[in-house]
Amino acid sequence: MKKDPKDQLSNYEYQFIGKPVPRHDAWDKVFGRTKYADDFDMPGMLFGKVLRSSYPAAKILSIDTSGAEKMPGVAAVLTAKDVPNNETVTRFGQTHQVGGFEGLYRVLADKKVRFMGEAVALVAAETEEIAEEALARIKVEYEQLPGVFDPLEAMNPDAYQVGEGDSNIICNYQVRKGDVKEGFSRSHVVVENTYRVPFVEHAFLEPESGIAWIDDSEIITIRVSTQVIEHFRDVADVLGIPHNKVRVIAPMVGGGFGSKEDITVETFLALLTWKTGKPVKMTWTREGSIISSSKRHPYVMKYKTGATRDGKLMAMEAQLISDAGAHVYLSPWVLLYSTVDATGPYDIPNVKVDSYTVLTNNTFTSANRGFGAPQVCFAYESQMDELARRLSLSPLEIRKRNYLRKGDALATGRVLEYGVETEKTAIKALEALGEPSMPSSPTEKIGQGLASGMMSYGRMTFLHDTSRSYVGIELDGSVTVRCGVQDIGGGQASSLASIAAEILGVPMEEIKVFIGDTALTPIAGTTTATRMLYMSGNATLKAATEVKKSLLPKAAEMLEASPEDLVFRDKKVFVRGAPARAIPLADVVKACAADGVQLYNVAQFNAPFRELIDFKTGQGQVFPDFTFGSHAVEVAVDTETGKVRVLKLVACYDVGQAINPLSAEGQIEGGALYGLGYALTEEVILDKGITLTPSFSEYLVPTSVDAPHVKTIMLESRDGAGPFGAKGIGEPSCNSIAPAVANAVANAIGARILDLPLTPEKILRSLQKL
């Protein structure tokens, strides 16, 4: 089934693929010309605001909106009773419903509130100030309930029930391979630790925002910052109108990182515009966003890993418990990623994994760059270094003795059929890290750390993922691509232009990519799961290749050559080996048009379709493929204050084939810094459901002066499932950085910290200075 990437193009060198070109949208962003969601106004528009719960757990006894309704300038005040279908059950997968783990959601809270950020009422008013004041005049009577805030406590059968079901445990998976008892008995060293990772905020620059209006054919149109335009169906279901009466448009998105995968403002906007008949805009404040939007899952991870004297892994047992917060959302799938990735990129003969995700009255958790992979990577890579230390092996050596290789099977039985270059990435990352620096003072300790990781790209195969793309060639030889991708800043649109340019031999600036519009672009699925290049890249490649094929016979006739000998390049068609024999591409197109040849193609790309795996043994295929790589880090630890400075940071990942190396490097650098915040400073702190870090003054994202130089090394195995052998890099790029930092700190101070982030205080405690 795997194609030789060279077959996709005849044997000439790529002209655009793999060439560093500035993205077509870069200057617009630099000069502030890009119109993000909040930059778009309409005459007569209203401003929407959300009233959020005052308690993390409470019964709603009554809501009195009369004070707000009476205010001049208030156009609508909505509560649960005004929503046609307030209760929805979210299933998973846009095209294929797999059932299980269905979550009950209410657009607006009714009966019971489950967390502090829960929406209780909506207001639309002529100004933001009036809307804000109207919220203050809505009187909600609550009866406070005890709530539960610790997932381990919530697992208890007699714990407070967060939802309306009979258990807080949403789901449980198991992986069973071999016999771990036997494996541990044959191990010379067994390392056992419990790791904890915190809630994390996505911290995109652009908070949730959108504007909705009813167009002149009665279509509810929502222009919104989203990773998923296909939520148009969910919005239509809430309103009780046909799906084709709702249109969602995604402009350039100012960062998503997973939090714009779930619905944010869309339904609220649709309800308010539907009720008032007027355009309505809604943009959340940073504080509103941090309090009410999804977070990365905190995990408690018990790991037990055994190895022989030579460092060969014999057994691994893991128990993973994630805090789903107040609603199910994507927690079961995040947990499944963690469960499949729990062994890391290692071949282990005996494996036992038990994983749980549990409801609490904390802010809900859902997708966040890495989707469950970085949590377990922190645990398994910390374990590897602990084993190495006990066995007096180098961190690289123990890993080399255990890395999975192409053709090996994961603990879930899935055979890795594409490139696996983990070992090479680790060697190269360490080489680039070089010799340790000298400490700058007697109280400073220098440490180096390595971590490798694996993470899937492409959605889970039982979701039967598909994407579509339109490629058309105009009479002047310029090219139009229409594809329903959401561009969240990773160059999703630009990479499609590169692919079409390569196949049709048309310069990048003559390719126009239309994106993100459910009415005008073929549906391409979500910009999540590191799937966009893999899925829509392949669809675009397929469509462009079909267009080229339809032009070939006419071109061959015009050039009096055989179709196999033709080369499309520089908006011309050449005969291979005879560069003088060329005709303008536009002439071929015009001749084809005259003959009635179809000048466009809409292609669909289907990922491999599989069925649900066995959740009791974990056996089966969950993902199309994985991206492998390593991070190497050098830190200086101030042993008197506990402060960590990152001196060097090397990221080495196998990207398969960089479509645009500048974009791929941008992803790898961004991923490194994203992971660096996770390692050192970022934590959403909740006290009994109340967020204590609601702004960027308390929630500490690394600033430019905290960022070390990131050295990026891109390996190109050309052996991925994406176009031209590409693999996905968006999420995997942040995977192994936190454990690399933790390993470097442990190397520096001789003590291991099991909880992220590695704050100065934790470091001093581990040095027993506090």
Add this chain to the structure above:
Amino acid sequence: MIEAEYVAPSNLGELFKSIEGRAERVKFVAGCTNVLPDLRAQNPAPMLLVDLTGIEELRRIEENNGVISIGSLATMTELAASEIIRTHGPILASAARALGNPLTRNRATIGGNIADASPAADTAPPLLALEATIHTEGASHAKREIPVEEFFIGPNQTVLNQGELITRITFPIPKDPSASSHIKFGLRNAMAISVVSVAVVLEMQGNLCHRARIALGSVAPKPIRAYLTEKELEGRKITEEVLESCAEVVKKEISPITDIRASAQYREHVTGVLLKRALWQAAREGENSTNGNI
């Protein structure tokens, strides 16, 4: 909703005229880096916003007869760049450079930083160590000169009356030979509220510390002077042993709290560490400036 009347006087005469009889409703604004976020969060009563940014006389940084005078509208960027401050109050320039980010530093003023009276106010420890005086003017031109150690009362509380304006801040140029040092410790390298900050000014006599002024931020309800520690140091040579005893004494003078940034216990520990470093740095600086006579 913020309801406010707005006036923008161009000199102090105009200012006091415009607020006459309405002093209790006055909110002075300049850089707005604290005021705007606070107002948005508080839903305040209607007020009179007095924009100070047009009053040129409040901007000057100058030296007169051994006294440095800083207009209350001087921004952090201006303080950090000022030759006068860098020469005669380098610890104040250092604190100004450590505040917020470039955008904030371009707007935030020294008057605002002091009037806001955060226990973590970045410019407070240097001003305390420099024994600065806060000059104010209130209704009917009543002027006061308040020593900075009497200026702060508690978190976000000062001795300022309603409608009383900080006009300038002065400090005497420290006597030669002197040395100073400033350390801000935050959880990241910019845009951080300090976990602990330390400023010291030492007057040296030969190799002895003749006089010490030590100030601390974020370890008490207000920025404080560490008088006991100063006594511990004065008249002694700066040795490892003396530094250790200072680090012990200072713990008795502070009353740190536990918050999301750090625990009280951590702050106590790090105060000792930073104090030792600041004193050591200052002593070494003194050593260099007096050609190794210490």
